[in-house]
Structure formats: structure tokens, C-alpha cells
Amino acid sequence: MTVLKKPRSRFAVSVLTAALFAAGIAGEAGAQKRELVTINKDPFPSSYTRLESAPILITNATVLDGKGGIMEGADILMQDGKVKRVGKSLKAPKGARLIDGTGKWVTPGIIDVHSHLGVYPSPGTQSHADGNEIGEPVTADVWVEHSNWPQDPGFIRAAAGGITALQLLPGSANLVGGRSVTLKNVPGRVAQDMKFPGAPYGVKMACGENPKRVYGTGENNPTLHRPYTRMGNVAGYRQAFADAQAYQRAWDKYERDFKAGKDVLPPQRDINMETMAGILAGEILVHMHCYRADDMGTMLDVMKEFNYQITSFQHAVESYKIADKLAEDNVCSAMWADWWGFKMEAYDGIRENIPFVHKAGACAIVHSDSEEGIQRLNQEAAKALADGRKVGVDISKAEAWQWLSLNPAKSLGIDKMTGTLEKGKDADVVLWSGDPFSVYTNAEITFVDGAPVYDRTNPAFNPVMDFELGQPGEGDVE
Amino acid sequence: MSILAKLKGASVAVAIVGASLSTAYAEDIAITGGTAFTNGGKGKVENATILVSDGKISSVNAGGDVPSGYRVIDASDQWVTVGLMATGTTLGLTEVPLSGSLNDATASKAKNTIGLDVTYAIDPSSTLIPVTRIEGITRAVTGLTSTKDYWLGQGAVIHLGDGFDLVEKQGAYIGLQIGEGAATKAGGSRAALWQEVYAKLEDAQPEPETDDKDKDKDEKKADKKKKPSAEKKALERLFKGETSLMVTANRAADILQVIRLKKHFGFKVILTGAVEAWRVADELAKADIPVVLDALESLPQSFETLGATQTNAGRLVAAGVTIAITGKGSHNARLMPQNAGNAVSNGLSWEAAMDAMTVGPAEIFGLSDSYGTLEAGKDADIVVWDGDPIEIMTSPTAVLIKGDQIELVSRQTKLRDRYLEITRSPQFKK
Numbered sequence: 001m002t003v004l005k006k007p008r009s010r011f012a013v014s015v016l017t018a019a020l021f022a023a024g025i026a027g028e029a030g031a032q033k034r035e036l037v038t039i040n041k042d043p044f045p046s047s048y049t050r051l052e053s054a055p056i057l058i059t060n061a062t063v064l065d066g067k068g069g070i071m072e073g074a075d076i077l078m079q080d081g082k083v084k085r086v087g088k089s090l091k092a093p094k095g096a097r098l099i100d101g102t103g104k105w106v107t108p109g110i111i112d113v114h115s116h117l118g119v120y121p122s123p124g125t126q127s128h129a130d131g132n133e134i135g136e137p138v139t140a141d142v143w144v145e146h147s148n149w150p151q152d153p154g155f156i157r158a159a160a161g162g163i164t165a166l167q168l169l170p171g172s173a174n175l176v177g178g179r180s181v182t183l184k185n186v187p188g189r190v191a192q193d194m195k196f197p198g199a200p201y202g203v204k205m206a207c208g209e210n211p212k213r214v215y216g217t218g219e220n221n222p223t224l225h226r227p228y229t230r231m232g233n234v235a236g237y238r239q240a241f242a243d244a245q246a247y248q249r250a251w252d253k254y255e256r257d258f259k260a261g262k263d264v265l266p267p268q269r270d271i272n273m274e275t276m277a278g279i280l281a282g283e284i285l286v287h288m289h290c291y292r293a294d295d296m297g298t299m300l301d302v303m304k305e306f307n308y309q310i311t312s313f314q315h316a317v318e319s320y321k322i323a324d325k326l327a328e329d330n331v332c333s334a335m336w337a338d339w340w341g342f343k344m345e346a347y348d349g350i351r352e353n354i355p356f357v358h359k360a361g362a363c364a365i366v367h368s369d370s371e372e373g374i375q376r377l378n379q380e381a382a383k384a385l386a387d388g389r390k391v392g393v394d395i396s397k398a399e400a401w402q403w404l405s406l407n408p409a410k411s412l413g414i415d416k417m418t419g420t421l422e423k424g425k426d427a428d429v430v431l432w433s434g435d436p437f438s439v440y441t442n443a444e445i446t447f448v449d450g451a452p453v454y455d456r457t458n459p460a461f462n463p464v465m466d467f468e469l470g471q472p473g474e475g476d477v478e
Numbered sequence: 479m480s481i482l483a484k485l486k487g488a489s490v491a492v493a494i495v496g497a498s499l500s501t502a503y504a505e506d507i508a509i510t511g512g513t514a515f516t517n518g519g520k521g522k523v524e525n526a527t528i529l530v531s532d533g534k535i536s537s538v539n540a541g542g543d544v545p546s547g548y549r550v551i552d553a554s555d556q557w558v559t560v561g562l563m564a565t566g567t568t569l570g571l572t573e574v575p576l577s578g579s580l581n582d583a584t585a586s587k588a589k590n591t592i593g594l595d596v597t598y599a600i601d602p603s604s605t606l607i608p609v610t611r612i613e614g615i616t617r618a619v620t621g622l623t624s625t626k627d628y629w630l631g632q633g634a635v636i637h638l639g640d641g642f643d644l645v646e647k648q649g650a651y652i653g654l655q656i657g658e659g660a661a662t663k664a665g666g667s668r669a670a671l672w673q674e675v676y677a678k679l680e681d682a683q684p685e686p687e688t689d690d691k692d693k694d695k696d697e698k699k700a701d702k703k704k705k706p707s708a709e710k711k712a713l714e715r716l717f718k719g720e721t722s723l724m725v726t727a728n729r730a731a732d733i734l735q736v737i738r739l740k741k742h743f744g745f746k747v748i749l750t751g752a753v754e755a756w757r758v759a760d761e762l763a764k765a766d767i768p769v770v771l772d773a774l775e776s777l778p779q780s781f782e783t784l785g786a787t788q789t790n791a792g793r794l795v796a797a798g799v800t801i802a803i804t805g806k807g808s809h810n811a812r813l814m815p816q817n818a819g820n821a822v823s824n825g826l827s828w829e830a831a832m833d834a835m836t837v838g839p840a841e842i843f844g845l846s847d848s849y850g851t852l853e854a855g856k857d858a859d860i861v862v863w864d865g866d867p868i869e870i871m872t873s874p875t876a877v878l879i880k881g882d883q884i885e886l887v888s889r890q891t892k893l894r895d896r897y898l899e900i901t902r903s904p905q906f907k908k
Binding site for chain 1: 573574575576577578605606730754757774776777778779780781784785786787789808809810812813816819820822823868869870871872873890891893894895897898900904
């Protein structure tokens with residue numbers, strides 16, 4: 001899709017207003033033809049730049065390539081931010097930093113597809129609670145990146161757990177909670193400094209208990225006590241998509257008429273509908289919070305009715321009951337290893353959910369939804385792997401690592417850039433003190449684009465967020 | 479249902495009797511061939527033969543014969559430990575806390591909060607109990623998590639075996655919360671909170687013995703007539719040393735006030751929460767205050783927990799503080815060994831981590847006579863593991879609770895077995 005080709009306005013009033021104003025004046029003067037108005041789809045562009053680093057060669061480690069392969073005694077060379085080579089007896093380029101990987105493991109960095117870091121940061125004060133735009137059930141117009149506080153110390157703790165990229169999501173109070181954002185896990189001064197360059201947008205939607213609990217009482221929306229039920233939830237999604245179809249038709253008509261030479265004004269922009277229409281156009285990936293199998297089953301039909309794709313079900317506590325259907329419809333499940341029972345729709349959680357989804361040939365992802373869980377997602381994968389094996393689901397550690405890197409990368413649309421240790425990919429890499437499927441193993445060094453962002457062996461190196469300066473916990477990253 | 483009842487081929491009726499009177503039926507069991515970690519005087523015992531009779535451990539020896547009549551559990555190439563004890567749970571008090579069943583762990587409208595006794599609220603049929611015990615946790619401290627004020631009533635120690643009576647120790651502690659939340663309820667400042675706490679405790683403090691002759695007849699009569707309230711009885715036990723005051727506090731400055739409280743009154747105090755305890759570890763050791771903690775705290779989630787670090791447990795033990803690592807909540811209290819494992823990867827020794835799940839909590843909650851080590855005379859809470867019990871990929875292969883071997887089955891394993899192969903109508907029995 002085209003991007004508005006006008007110089008960017010300094011004013012928040014929006015580029016579009018300025019464009020219309022200019023067009024109006026031109027019209028009155030009658031001298032100029034109107035320009036076709038198109039919408040800038042990237043108004044908050046990434047300002048990420050990779051950290052400087054010498055080339056790094058890790059030697060003689062056990063390497064999981066992220067595609068299901070394992071290599072013993074292997075080397076990995078990172079240079080210019082990329083994976084340069086993985087193999088045996090690699091030569092170090094001039095000036096390279098050498099790291100002895102004997103007895104250690106190397107994996108692709110962990111990617112958490114479900115985080116609220118920055119949005120519900122530490123400290124969790126009321127003034128920091130920026131994750132749920134409660135007030136009306138469809139808020140596709142809010143963008144979670146506008147709530148991200150890059151000084152959240154949680155980002156550093158996540159790096160200490162091997163997290164190299166993550167998706168921030170709005171909360172699940174709303175049927176449509178707003179846009180997500182994918183980040184490189186590096187400190188930034190503004191939120192845009194963390195944005196993963198080239199990552200597509202996603203949107204958070206929510207099934208089940210949460211929206212109806214938030215709105216059913218009327219407390220949070222006195223004019224509209226909806227949704228009150230699960231059927232009310234579904235009516236809400238369907239109406240929002242139907243509205244988006246109408247909105248898109250108006251813009252399509254405008255473009256058609258303009259191209260036919262008619263003197264037409266563009267429709268009024270609707271920020272909410274832009275996101276909904278973006279979903280229908282396949283440009284915005286849908287990450288849908290759903291627990292129960294029947295809720296997911298309903299959403300698969302809504303998806304077919306409006307001809308869009310649900311990229312992932314989030315939490316997906318009952319995916320094991322319909323794993324075959326999820327495989328067939330190509331929907332990922334982002335899951336915990338063992339959370340269950342804290343609310344009714346989580347009551348049927350089992351410890352084998354992740355391996356059962358994997359076994360059915362569906363896309364399984366280990367996610368956190370927790371500032372604590374994100375610090376040890378490797379342990380979550382280990383528990384799930386062990387539980388699957390106990391009932392005969394035979395999965396190797398190398399295969400299981402796909403739950404932590406490749407499958408999350410696929411679901412975020414960044415798998416061409418990261419998620420495996422293939423040559424040319426971003427050097428998002430973790431050096432572990434040993435087997436990462438052991439509780440005793442720590443992430444020793446976490447690299448984003450070939451540069452360390454956390455180094456357990458060199459505490460003085462590690463970043464300290466502004467908030468922690470001068471506080472009792474300053475520098476205590478563990 | 480216990481495995482014993484099954485083995486006996488018992489009818490349903492007998493099985494029910496067997497479950498409620500499990501000790502009367504407890505069989506003689508020998509666990510052989512494993513590596514036993516006794517947490518006690520014998521340390522690690524290779525090729526251990528552990529004999530269980532009448533619900534108790536009768537001996538732990540390297541090698542040795544199995545007397546006739548004992549059912550043998552072969553633990554070759556496996557690890558054997560005491561059943562673990564989870565602290566800081568709400569087991570038996572909650573099933574589905576959010577928009578589900580009543581959560582008996584919260585009592586937001588109760589009038590008298592100190593006297594509340596959770597043993598009235600415990601449901602031994604909770605599905606959380608099998609879910610937890612099949613992971614090797616055989617005991618739990620359970621109690622209230624919030625009330626209208628900052629007193630959390632009296633918590634209990636329970637076992638997680640079969641039967642209807644799970645209570646091992648009623649009134650195992652009296653709970654008190656200190657910190658921002660409590661201060662808010664007390665009038666908006668810690669100054670107000672501590673004033674109220676001291677006033678309440680001073681009021682309950684027994685008078686020094688005086689000569690009864692000083693009292694007139696009417697006064698004596700009034701003393702006799704008055705039936706003590708639940709609160710009064712609870713606080714009397716505290717001052718007699720029969721129970722402890724378990725105080726939740728996180729900020730180092732608040733913890734120092736807790737130490738001062740103990741010095742003032744002299745009763746037993748347990749510290750929990752304790753996020754910044756490492757900052758005053760020496761003072762805690764000197765004051766002989768044990769600590770019940772979550773070893774995973776690592777973030778400055780509030781202004782009371784700015785010093786959060788996963789090295790807390792290791793630093794406390796190094797200073798000589800007795801600790802218990804919590805099971806955190808209810809549904810996933812079973813993750814306690816993972817919690818302990820992360821403490822190990824942040825400086826706690828393996829042995830100290832095992833102690834923090836067995837002898838540590840046993841000492842802290844006054845159970846040492848009957849539980850906490852693998853040695854003759856102790857209750858037979860024993861777990862056989864397929865590897866290092868602290869490792870996350872390890873799980874139990876046999877669990878005994880007070881001598882009764884429980885089945886490794888829960889509502890979750892039943893769901894698992896039902897959906898192992900997906901079918902059109904899983905609701906029908908195969």
C-alpha cells in the first residue's frame with residue numbers, strides 16, 4: 001500500500017488534516033488538481049539502531065539451531081549484527097572477541113509473544129497502569145507502543161533470561177484491545193528506539209470472561225452494558241468487522257472515483273476502523289486471547305465469515321482439545337506450561353497442552369504474559385517437554401526450542417529476520433551456562449544483533465534503568 | 479483412593495472406610511534401592527532400605543533385608559526424599575477464585591479478624607489437593623490472604639493425603655500484614671498502623687502475676703463469667719509460645735520494625751514477604767526470626783520492594799537465617815521445587831534448598847517432632863523421584879503421605895488421558 005507522499009507535518013493535528021486543507025485551497029484557486037489522499041501506515045517509525053560490537057566467535061558449544069537441529073562442539077560467528085557462520089573450527093576475524101563455549105549451550109534468542117512490560121511496568125503504580133483502554137469494548141484505535149515506558153526494569157530482567165525480542169500487547173478487557181508492537185529487547189530513550197524494524201503490526205482481541213466481566217455490570221460503560229455474555233462478545237466482533245468492511249468500501253470507492261477523474265474528497269478517517277480494515281486486508285496480525293476450546297471454535301468461524309486470519313490464540317489453555325482443528329486452520333497457540341484454575345475458563349488447564357499441540361502438527365509457542373515468567377521461558381519449555389515425554393510424546397530438546405524462537409517469530413511475521421541461527425539472520429543469540437532445559441542453568445550472555453545486552457559474567461556491564469539509579473536494587477539484575 | 483484400598487480389591491464401601499481411617503489400615507511398605515536424602519543425621523544414604531509401618535518410618539538403612547509381609551517399592555536408580563512442605567498457600571480454601579466459587583482465603587467483611595480459624599473452611603475434596611500432591615508436595619501451610627484490615631486470622635498446617643481430616647496443626651500462626659496496603663487500611667500511614675498493632679498486642683499481653691487477694695469478689699466473679707473470644711484465645715496462645723506471629727513485610731525499614739516488635743513482646747515471630755530481607759539479614763539472624771519467602775522476586779514492583787533480588791534466599795542462609803521457600807498461592811503451589819531451583823542457580827546450596835522445603839518449614843511451624851526428615855519415628859511422608867527433585871524435568875514416581883501410598887492421579891491427569899488421542903466424542907468412556 002502506498003504511503004502519503006507529503007512532507008511530514010510537525011503538528012499532531014495529523015498529516016491528513018493538513019492535506020485536506022491544502023487540497024481545499026487548491027480547489028478554490030482552481031489551478032491545481034487534488035492529490036490522491038492515502039494514509040501513512042507507519043506514523044511512528046522505528047528509530048532502532050543496533051548496538052556497536054566487535055565480531056564475536058563462540059567456540060566448542062552445544063548449539064541448537066532453532067530449526068530442530070543440534071550440533072555438538074560447534075562454533076558460531078556473529079559479525080555486523082548478523083549470524084555469519086555456524087559450524088566447526090571457524091576462524092576468528094581480526095579484532096574478534098573469543099568466547100570459550102566448552103560445556104555451554106548456544107540457542108537463538110527467546111521471543112516472547114505476550115508481554116505487558118513497559119505497559120504495566122515496575123513499579124506497578126496506578127499511574128503506570130497503561131494496558132487496558134477500558135470504556136468501550138472495541139478500541140482498535142489505541143496503539144500499545146504509546147503506553148510503552150522504555151525505562152521498565154523488567155526489560156533488563158527479561159534480557160537476563162535470554163529474551164531478545166518481544167511483543168507488547170494491550171490487556172484483555174476489550175473485545176478488540178488495540179494494536180500490538182514488536183520490540184528488540186534493547187534499552188531505548190523513546191519507545192520507537194526499541195521497535196523491531198520491519199515487523200508488521202498485530203492486534204489484540206479477547207474472547208470469553210474478561211470483556212463480559214468488565215462491561216457486563218455497566219460500571220465501565222454506563223451507556224452500553226455490552227457485552228454481557230459470550231454471545232454478546234461475538235456480536236461485538238462481528239459488528240466491528242462489518243463496520244470495517246463498510247469503511248473500506250468507502251475508501252475503495254473514493255480511490256476508484258478519483259482514478260476515474262472525478263472531483264472527490266476522501267472519507268473521514270476513523271482510526272479505529274483503520275486497524276479493523278487492516279486486519280481484513282491481512283496487514284495486521286490477529287493475536288486473540290482465548291482459553292476455552294469452544295470459544296476458539298467460534299472464532300475460527302468468525303474468521304472464515306469475514307475472511308481474515310487469526311495468527312495466534314493467546315493462553316489457549318484448552319488447545320489440546322482441538323489441536324487438530326488448529327493445525328488445519330493454521331492458527332498458533334501461545335501457551336503457559338502449567339497455569340490453570342485461577343478463573344473458570346482456565347479450569348481445564350493441563351501440563352501437556354504444549355506437547356499435545358505440537359504432536360497434532362499445530363504451531364506451539366511458549367509465552368509468559370508475566371514480568372516474572374518472561375525471565376525463565378526456557379524452564380517453561382523444559383517442564384512442558386518433560387510432561388509430554390511422560391505420556392509418550394517424544395520430542396527432542398532441539399525441536400522443543402522452536403516453541404521459544406522460530407514459532408514465536410513466525411507468529412510475529414519476523415521469521416525471515418530472526419528465530420533461528422541461520423546465516424544472514426539477525427544475531428539474536430543466547431549463550432547459556434549449560435543445558436537450558438535445566439533449572440540450574442542461567443543465560444550467561446544475551447546478544448541482540450550481535451551485541452551483548454546482558455552479561456552475567458560481567459555485572460558492571462549490565463544496563464541499569466533510570467528508575468533504579470540510586471535505589472536499593474541498583475544493579476542487582478538477578 | 480489410596481493404592482492400598484485398590485490392592486485389597488476392596489468394594490467401594492470398604493474403600494471409603496479405608497480412606498477415612500487410612501492410618502488404621504496403613505500397610506507395611508519397604509522402599510528399596512534408591513538414593514535417600516534424609517535431611518537429617520544420616521545425610522545421603524545410597525541403596526537405602528526405608529521401612530514404613532503403621533504410617534511411620536521405622537528405619538532407614540543402607541542395604542538391609544526387607545522383613546516378610548512388606549510391600550516393596552523399587553526405587554533403584556531413583557532419588558528418595560521427605561515429602562515436601564509448601565508454605566504460603568491457600569490450599570483447601572479456594573477452587574476457582576476469580577468469578578468461580580467462593581474464595582475462602584479472603585474474608586473482606588469478617589468483623590473479628592485475629593480470631594478467624596481457617597480449619598473451618600478447608601475442603602479436603604478440592605481438586606487442587608491431588609494436583610499438588612502428585613508433584614511430591616505432601617504438606618502445606620494454608621491461610622487467609624486478605625481481610626478487611628491487616629490481621630489474617632489463624633493459618634493451619636495440613637497434610638495432602640486421603641480422607642476428610644487434613645488438619646495437622648490448627649492455629650499454626652497468626653497472620654499480620656505490614657506495609658503500604660496495611661497502613662492504608664489503618665489510617666493512611668505506617669505510624670497509624672504500628673500504633674494500632676502495639677495497642678492491640680499490649681492489650682492482650684498477660685498482666686504480671688498479682689496477688690489474687692487484691693481483687694474484690696465481684697471482679698473475680700466477672701473474670702470467671704466472661705468467655706474468652708476467639709481473638710483472646712488466639713493471642714493468649716501467642717503469648718504462651720504455642721503459636722507464632724507471621725508478619726508479612728517487604729521493605730527493609732519495615733522488617734527492622736518487625737524485629738523491634740519481637741524484642742518488645744518476646745513472642746515467636748516469622749517473617750514472610752521479606753523481599754528486602756537480605757538487606758537486614760544479620761539482624762534477622764540475631765533476632766532468631768525465620769523467613770518464609772518467594773525466591774523468584776526480582777523486580778522493584780513497588781516502592782516497598784526496590785531491593786528485590788533472586789539472591790535473597792542465598793544471602794539469608796549465608797547469614798544464618800532459617801528459611802522456607804514458598805509454594806506461592808494455590809493452584810501452582812506445586813511449583814515450589816522450581817522456585818527453590820532458581821534460588822540454587824542464584825547462590826543457595828542444593829542442600830539448603832531441600833531443607834527450605836522440608837526441615838525448614840517443619841521447624842518454623844512447629845512440626846519437627848513428626849515431620850521433616852527421613853528417620854525412624856517420623857511420619858512416612860516419602861517421595862520417590864525419577865531424578866533430582868529440584869530439577870524441572872523430574873517428577874515423582876511414588877508418593878506416600880503418612881504411610882499411605884496415593885495414586886498419581888488428578889483431575890488434570892484424567893483430562894490429559896482423555897485427550898491424548900483426540901476423538902469425536904471424548905465424553906464417552908472407551
